Amino acid sequence: MTLTQHDIDAEIAAEHAAYEKRVADGAPVEHHPRRDYAPYRSSVLRHPKQPPIAIDVTKDPELVELASPAFGERDITDVDNDLTRQHTGEPVGERITVSGRLLDRAGKPVRGQLVEIWQANSAGRYAHQREQHDAPLDPNFTGVGRTLSDDDGCYRFTTVQPGPYPWRNHVNAWRPAHIHFSVFGSAFTQRLVTQMYFPNDPLFPYDPILQSVTDDAARQRLIATYDHSLSVPEFSLGYHWDIVLDGPNATWIEEGR
Amino acid sequence: MTKIDTGSPEQVLPTPSHTVGPFYGYALPFRGGEDIAPAGHPGTVTVHGYVYDGEGNPLPDALLELWGPDTQGDVPTADGSMRRDPASGGFLGRNGVEFTGFGRIQTDANGHWYARTLRPGARGRSAPYVSVCVFARGLLVHLFTRIYLPGDEAVLAADPLLARVPAERRDTLVAADEGHGTYRFDIRLQGEGETVFLEFQ
Numbered sequence A: 001m002t003l004t005q006h007d008i009d010a011e012i013a014a015e016h017a018a019y020e021k022r023v024a025d026g027a028p029v030e031h032h033p034r035r036d037y038a039p040y041r042s043s044v045l046r047h048p049k050q051p052p053i054a055i056d057v058t059k060d061p062e063l064v065e066l067a068s069p070a071f072g073e074r075d076i077t078d079v080d081n082d083l084t085r086q087h088t089g090e091p092v093g094e095r096i097t098v099s100g101r102l103l104d105r106a107g108k109p110v111r112g113q114l115v116e117i118w119q120a121n122s123a124g125r126y127a128h129q130r131e132q133h134d135a136p137l138d139p140n141f142t143g144v145g146r147t148l149s150d151d152d153g154c155y156r157f158t159t160v161q162p163g164p165y166p167w168r169n170h171v172n173a174w175r176p177a178h179i180h181f182s183v184f185g186s187a188f189t190q191r192l193v194t195q196m197y198f199p200n201d202p203l204f205p206y207d208p209i210l211q212s213v214t215d216d217a218a219r220q221r222l223i224a225t226y227d228h229s230l231s232v233p234e235f236s237l238g239y240h241w242d243i244v245l246d247g248p249n250a251t252w253i254e255e256g257r
Numbered sequence B: 001m002t003k004i005d006t007g008s009p010e011q012v013l014p015t016p017s018h019t020v021g022p023f024y025g026y027a028l029p030f031r032g033g034e035d036i037a038p039a040g041h042p043g044t045v046t047v048h049g050y051v052y053d054g055e056g057n058p059l060p061d062a063l064l065e066l067w068g069p070d071t072q073g074d075v076p077t078a079d080g081s082m083r084r085d086p087a088s089g090g091f092l093g094r095n096g097v098e099f100t101g102f103g104r105i106q107t108d109a110n111g112h113w114y115a116r117t118l119r120p121g122a123r124g125r126s127a128p129y130v131s132v133c134v135f136a137r138g139l140l141v142h143l144f145t146r147i148y149l150p151g152d153e154a155v156l157a158a159d160p161l162l163a164r165v166p167a168e169r170r171d172t173l174v175a176a177d178e179g180h181g182t183y184r185f186d187i188r189l190q191g192e193g194e195t196v197f198l199e200f201q
Helices: A005-024 A216-220 A250-254 B153-157 B167-173
Strands: A053-055 A095-103 A114-119 A144-148 A154-160 A165-167 A173-175 A178-183 A192-197 A237-240 B044-052 B062-067 B102-106 B112-118 B129-136 B143-148 B182-184 B198-200
Touching: A114 A154, A144 A154, B044 B062, B044 B129, B062 B112, B102 B112, B143 B167, B143 B198
Parallel strands: A053 B198, A095 A237, B044 B182
Antiparallel strands: A095 A154, A114 A144, A114 A178, A165 A173, A178 A192, B044 B112, B062 B102, B062 B129, B129 B143
């Protein structure tokens, strides 16, 4: 039977209602998606059914997961954070500047850590051979960027606005425009891979990946804010997006949390 | 609201995780990501295996990250896992001398992965292990697990984590010795023989 947007909408609504009821009944707020989220069909066979085993990091400060891999200046090049300058010509699309801070749960800056991004081009096409969407490739745009957070935890990328694109979760499924982010913290436990969205995208309610974050406030934290002060005159529009890493780090132990 | 007010800690809430999706392959993997051990190091071990879904099918689009100490149990502090070529913008790869402890490996079309790294040394109260972070299309939040190497049963028995894992699931965390410094470590995301995954608190 053909799976329609209407079917997926009903499943998304049911998952959302179930979450709201859990919270109303006293369950904790869920900042992350559940790995078992059927409206996103690819999750069905790829989530564990056994609960994870909890490790209390305060009991052993020597855990290797409390340290993080190091990345340095030799792991990036000067144009890595400017996706519009990686080819001989200019990519097609609306230029944007995306910037924000990398923070831990205590609100402290995460310094000198690797931030990687990848995205579709302005037509909604990834430079990936298995991509089936027949929108045009842009010879002047790959869509990969890297940078290190600075001493204030800040990162900054120049790129073009990615386009939305179709996928095959169900008939007429479209992903809202987004940029993929991969981020390291000061501890491997803080590792985060996620996606940043743009304000006011009409596709938000239809997308089972965004809606997998069932908490309304948490979902808002995935959406960047238009920031005129980041817009570069006669060049680009600015978006601000702060990233807060979850997971315990070594500071927790020092502070006795 | 994506400008975080760090002046009010109760407002500092985590950014939700999302799946890595199907198209990370031209962005995240890097040359030599699986060759973590310095060239010719006598402490080198090869670890390899498959990643399976709940129907036992291998995943051709999983991404693993490995992070482990050196043979003395020291945490590496060297950067340079993905050294870049400032002229071409490509990857130079590791220098074959320094040990960064970090590897990133994409499963191949058969769902198979491998890494050559240093046999980890013990740290703290734990038996030696390499930390693993699993990403995949369909996986909305990454999964942590550990690769323990077999050999010293007394050391494994004293490990605080292994001691807490139900006996019938414990072997999912211990690689199988295939001889010549090669170990097999399969990851089953769901179902029979499901790998033990970890949550740090």
